[in-house]
Amino acid sequence: VKTWKAGLTYAPIEDIHFRASASRDIRAANMSELYDAGTARSNSVNIAGVSTPFVQNLQGNPNAQPEVADGYGVGMVVSPRWIPGLQASIDYYDIKVDGVISFVTAQQVADYCYIQKVASYCSQLVFNGAGVLQTINLYYDNLNSMTAKGLDIEASYRTSLADLASWGAGDLVLRAMFTHYIENVTDDGVTA
Secondary structure (H helix, E strand, C coil): CCCEEEEEEEEEECCEEEEEEEEEEEECCCHHHHHCCCEEEEEEEEECCEEEEEEEEEECCCCCCCEEEEEEEEEEEECCCCCCCEEEEEEEEEEEEECCEECCCHHHHHHHHHCCCCHHHHCCEEECCCCCEEEEEEECEECCEEEEEEEEEEEEEEEEHHHHCCCCCCEEEEEEEEEEEEEEEEECCCCC
């Protein structure tokens, strides 16, 4: 898998910097996502309007492939000389990940089998001889994609306490961060 990153910074004046970046990134599955023998817990799903108890068993999948992400970002940093110690930035990001490593929930498995009639999910439901649901096996897999777009905003202020009061010692640092999601969507490849 090939990865790369390119970035550009431009400062027309000392107080303001513009930046842009583009990258191709990967994330390989971790050991649990690949080889976990099963993590079981009790749960219940709604099947045809009936709450049905079962044991949920989440297992690794050695066939999971690396996630591949294309990311783009543009932003600016402002450090006004007339307010020493103040710095603020705003960045827009746009990221698309293909082959997201995750799993569909037990309720989704039941819905895909009974409502949407996707046969591959029906094999994940395990019944006893009397037809009572016992287990739903969940597997890590490469789901279709994830798209995230948003804004990251940050501001910080640093000053010496001695500058504020004659008895002051040390530094005062204030920092605020904010993220605004414009879009954050995962497509599991079944329901889009």
